[in-house]
Structure formats: structure tokens, C-alpha cells
Amino acid sequence: MRVLLLALTLTLLSLTLQAATNGVVHVYGALQESPCWLDVGNNDQAAGLDTTPTAALQQVGEQVMKQALTLHLQDCPYSIRNVADPLWLQHVPSISIDFFAPQSLADPQLIRVQGSDGVGLQLFDENHQPLPPTFRNLRVPLSAGSNVLSWLTVEERTALPLQPGAWSASGQLQVNYD
16 A cells, blocks of 8 residues: 555656646736835834923913924825815825824813823924824825924913922824825
8 A cells, every 4th residue: 555655646746747847937016106114213202391390380271391293204205296275185195194192181182191280281283283182184295205294292281280290191193104
């Protein structure tokens, strides 16, 4: 039985080798335009707002210590020609930004800070318009090559009693390539 099995195996191997000596190799692929890539060092960012004296935040709504946050996108493939035309802009490839941060207990329009009370963070877009702590689908058209996305963070006094102390806040940013 073993001899027959060995002979059958050698015969099949021989047929396979003979069949494989002639043939055509087909290679398939696709060329795809790639999205921008996030510049090294931009995945996690830290922005220090230094120390704020409580005297600078006595009234609800007072703001101090502006700090820019930036993302650098490289090798973006698209070019914007006329961003003033909203119909044209709808068909322009772009990115959309999603941002998630916990809301302040005293003011839901502010980002909550941990470790201190009476303050929250206000986030502004590059046109100095306030953004809520959580937003989705903030559409950003791209220029060909490099793009810098900027936001501004501002410390703002809330209605809670001021409780001095070191604080921190964080949010999650997601870039979606449309």
C-alpha cells in the first residue's frame, strides 16, 4: 500500500512539475491617490497654559491664556480654487474633523478640566469662532501639499467657586479623509 501511495504521489508531482513549466504570470494592482499624512509629532499634543492667578478670573466669562493647537498635514493631493462657492465646495475632496471632550459641569459649552473648579476651556476655530466640546463633521477643504489646521484654547471662568490647583484636560481628535 505504501509503495502504491508513493508511486501515485511521485506521478502526481511529476504531472504538476510538467504542467508548471510553461505559463503566464498575471500581476494586478491599482494606483490610488493617497490622503494627507499627519506630520511626525502631531499624533499627541500637549499645550501648557502656564499658571493663571485667580485674580485674573474673578468674573464669570472672563478669559485668559490663549494657546494655539496645530496639526500639520503633509502631501495633501487636492487643490482648492474657489472656496467662496458653496456648491463647488460640496464636490471638493476634503477632510472632516471629529472632536470629543467632556463638558464642563458649570457650562456645557466649555471643556471640563480635572483638578480645579471654576474654570473650563473654550476651543476656537481658526476664524475665532467658538466650538463646542464635542463636534462632528467639521469639514475642512485642503490645499495641495502642506496644510496647517489651527485651534485656539482659552481658559474661561465658570459659575462654580474658584478652586485653585493644577489642572488638566484632554480631548480626542479624529481626522476623516472624505
